[in-house]
Amino acid sequence: MTPATTEARAAAKPATMAQALKRAMRDAMAEDPSVHVLGEDVGTLGGVFRITDGLAAEFGDDRCTDTPLAEAGILGAAVGMAMYGLRPVVEMQFDAFAYPAFEQLISHVARMRNRTRGRMPLPITVRVPYGGGIGGVEHHSDSSEAYYMATPGLQVVTPATVEDAYGLLRAAIAADDPVVFLEPKRLYWSKSSWSPTAPAKVPPLGRAVVRRPGTGATLITYGPSLPVCLEAAEAAAAEGWDLEVVDLRSLVPFDDETVCASVRRTGRAVVVHESTGFGGPGGEIAARVTERCFHHLEAPVLRVAGFDIPYPPPMLERHHLPGVDRVLDAVARLQWEAES
Amino acid sequence: MTPATTEARAAAKPATMAQALKRAMRDAMAEDPSVHVLGEDVGTLGGVFRITDGLAAEFGDDRCTDTPLAEAGILGAAVGMAMYGLRPVVEMQFDAFAYPAFEQLISHVARMRNRTRGRMPLPITVRVPYGGGIGGVEHHSDSSEAYYMATPGLQVVTPATVEDAYGLLRAAIAADDPVVFLEPKRLYWSKSSWSPTAPAKVPPLGRAVVRRPGTGATLITYGPSLPVCLEAAEAAAAEGWDLEVVDLRSLVPFDDETVCASVRRTGRAVVVHESTGFGGPGGEIAARVTERCFHHLEAPVLRVAGFDIPYPPPMLERHHLPGVDRVLDAVARLQWEAES
């Protein structure tokens, strides 16, 4: 099948996030021969989520490589490949299976540029399917972004829309810094009318975006929780609360400007994410928003997050995941009475 | 040398934190035959910081064991030992060298109790010398507490005084949960009149303590930054600011009660730690204090932390480490004018 027919077929129906991600890698590989994909089952199988499907067929095993089963080895080899001028895109099969590569990520990937005074940057993209909501058994639903955020030298990016999945992944692969690219797995099959035949322009990394304008309070969120927040905002509208929803897109660098502009306008904010609350991303976000917007705040910045527990088994996960009701409960606690 | 003579000798001069830690392990091993120490160089050498010095001589190689050089193996073996009823105390040689054991820590140590519905708790203590200020070359000065704090199932404890070094380590070893025990290496040689002949009673884990009472603002800190905060409080007193200093001692569980009682009294707070700021412990602390004490706050909770950079080389570390001046600068920004 030629790329043209693939395109034609894909354009015929709304694209999924999975398709957009695949297309981003395909286009990056076609444009730049130094882009190499590697990981477990990424070749013949096309990955357990099929995100790399067709890449080995189109570009050969040397460009899209099934590695031995060893995550530190994969990332470590990617470091060496990047040292030699390649742009490796590594797939970690699931969030929790990135942990064996932690030392390589923290002690090398994040630091090589700094260590060598900028002589040896490592343009590596580490794709990590993350988060729950797909009925995965233990170790298949972790939200591990806090670990990456706490590590200077890494960019941490996560798309929440099909269009961003394409754009941000292209931007991540093109970036000269290592990027941990967190893919919200329960949005893999979410669709939009984004057409893979007309790729959007590559957005810059590090910019948040207002997904829904509003005046009463700001929901600050990212990745898998964006749809929850948008739904909550719709429901809130019915109760007379006009909520603004900010999609961070990039956790590192953090877009203080967009976030704080919103909060200064609304005077209230709730951070919503699926990761555990304690020590999670929300603490950083709430703290920095408070530092910067204190006198604009009518209420403390609240957090709606996963409970501080190991991710639950499939049959109980719905109790853990922050849903619309929990978001609305938090919104209700934003001390609206104080205003009037 | 009998324990008695050791005690007599040690009692003669002020004890260091290193000695208190060693004594805590010794006493725990003497009282409970299920306590086993293992790690790299912990036996014959007594550890690179000599914290385990004498344990192998007193209790034999089987109780204090030099392992092969492999941190995941060490912690993984400790998991198995704990499964069989032992209480392993693992030494990670330096903060950054705990990273190879990350998967074992996150996916097993933190979760085994939960996974087995409480049937298989893992009473493992993982001792990690952490932080900088000792002129260590790369990888020898990381402050990695944010990673551990973000992991439900782990207790995270760090002493700041000689007395606590003893008491908290005893409590950690006695705890039925896994404890990441962070030892501030630049305080290893700090002394106090604490006498190893009269061990203090074992303090409960999870309790912060007010190290210096004050009324104007609260410095919230722990581990290596406690002496900095106490010094800053002295200096602030000269400028007319009466600062309270809270030593967290336990990052997990977090003692909201003690911390919030202080902040509600003072109305202002600065979190001080050496770890990088972004995504570091301070974000969580500032966020939860703000959530709980918002209407008592005269100013946003500020953070004084290490810069958001890889830990610097020895010759530059003093520029990175939060010192008295940076703490005082933050205190000065607590909007004192608003009060009057």
Next chain:
Amino acid sequence: MRAVAHRPTPPPAWQPRTDPAPLLPDAEPHRLLGTDAMAGADPELLLSLYDRLVLGRRFNTQATALTKQGRLAVYPSSTGQEACQVAAALALERRDWLFPSYRDTLAAVTRGMDPVRVLTLLRGDWHTGYDPYEHRVAPLSTPLATQLPHAVGLAHAARLKGDDVVALALVGDGGTSEGDFHEALNFAAVWRAPVVFLVQNNGFAISVPLAKQTAAPSLAHKAVGYGMPGRLVDGNDAPAVHQVVSEALARARSGGGPTLIEAVTYRIEAHTNADDATRYREEPEVELWRRHDPILLLERELTGRGLLDEDRRRSAADAAEAMAAELRERMNADPVLDPMDLFAHVYAEKTGQLREQSELLRAELTAEGETR
């Protein structure tokens, strides 16, 4: 002064294979790979193995069927690998420990565990959940090879306590590539821990064939680098597996230290019910292995020796059917779960914030009228 040379002579140069690792057995590879255990084995052992293999096969097909009915979140079938799991688990003493990986449900069942409990993880009502001490079966491990150092630590602890306990740790061919495999085997050898490592080489790690996993002449050869014995066995020859594992256990028990065993077998089904094996392998290859089926091999031997008639065959099948029916029935009942349990086992005692959060959830559940 010690020995003259402080090293033995250098090892012979290993020539890495230049041909891609051949995956297909010939028509009757068990004779090449197996021991002569089949012929020499005690009839009772053979019959006991037979009953359990039949039961195991039925367990696999039933569990797979349950995934289709939404009663299991996922199931990694061990059809084709029953001999490895059953024979190895059967070689253990009751006081010994088993460290299974996620595919080793049959090994756990063979130890006497309640099949429903074995399936907790895969059903999705808890993470393994069962009491590991009841049958000395560690939680089925999902992160690959991470259970191996646990087995070493447990075996080491048992030996230090003077207990006559051996740990049997199972791992897949793919799992041998992980760093934890290396570290565990090295610790075991240095500590001479009473542990036996059994690699079920089923040819694949999800889609990745062995040839992309290793260039070693065999996985058993990996033993050499740790200074422990390596054994290669036909993993579809149940008595052979039983014999090799028994020998290794005896060796460990008598202070001889660890052994690495590679059992060559084949994953007849896809990786799990969620996988599509047609994407990466051809049917004829599977067909060849079907002809080398562990139950077939045993039936042939038993029949040849006049130990298996239609009645015996039927009674084994009936027992398996009964087990399956019970399993079906019990699994078709919705498990009674208490969401408040989410907070019960994170720490020995709930932390303050877990108490807050559990109150939040309790309030939500009360509002929904859902709590117990």
Next chain:
Amino acid sequence: MRAVAHRPTPPPAWQPRTDPAPLLPDAEPHRLLGTDAMAGADPELLLSLYDRLVLGRRFNTQATALTKQGRLAVYPSSTGQEACQVAAALALERRDWLFPSYRDTLAAVTRGMDPVRVLTLLRGDWHTGYDPYEHRVAPLSTPLATQLPHAVGLAHAARLKGDDVVALALVGDGGTSEGDFHEALNFAAVWRAPVVFLVQNNGFAISVPLAKQTAAPSLAHKAVGYGMPGRLVDGNDAPAVHQVVSEALARARSGGGPTLIEAVTYRIEAHTNADDATRYREEPEVELWRRHDPILLLERELTGRGLLDEDRRRSAADAAEAMAAELRERMNADPVLDPMDLFAHVYAEKTGQLREQSELLRAELTAEGETR
């Protein structure tokens, strides 16, 4: 149908050593461990090795002295191991890459690097800091064995690009226990990457002797489990190391894949200047190895062949002294550091918060009158 058996016959059973791993060489262990390279070697090679060994030894003593004067934060001396580092690095082509560990300063110097730059990490003014591309020397690696997968990845990339480049990766005996060692060797073998792994077995990992690190007959035996050749060499026999490494490089270069080499040597000094080796080993053991000194061995051979007279000896010593004097002088000058560099290389572009933080620091420095 492929080969009849899809596996070679089982490996011979390895009997783990029952005696503790002997650590002491006999009076002249090099003859047992070495090749016959010494006798066969080209005079020029021998002399070149000699000069560099002498230089290397002097570098070690000078650097150790600098720690005492507070001019280096720490120094891990390779005294006694010079032959491994010098001979191995000398066997490389200029286009090849070296992946050193923290103790491999001499290998880096032998590649032509400025000694002061090599010492950046240990001096403490930056983390390695030098440009790895200048001499194709990767940053000295502190986290053990982590540099090995980098070497594999680089070699693999070079081969994919069609470049005739080999990577030489150095690691210690202790480092072989880490999971990264295993994963790197396995990747290298599966990918047939042009990489050579050289283990400097100096008997210790800080205080831990080899016998507590492995039960393998030799570290070279670890090659077997990856399907690559293993070679054992006397690490104090410089021409032998040169020959074995050269052969392995040639093999890798011609598409033959990776090799694992164990060079048996001894760490004559403590682990670093901060270590106290008397806590864990006896002087007579060190003394035995001093008699097996790599420089002594080479001198003996060169003298025997009439290649080394007093003049030649003195000229080597003088060159080393000159290097040391220059090193001393340059290291005694305080490095000029700009604290603002702390923010310069974290990302390609400073993030907003790094800009804020760098302004904070700049203000502090201005207040102190300290910035440039």
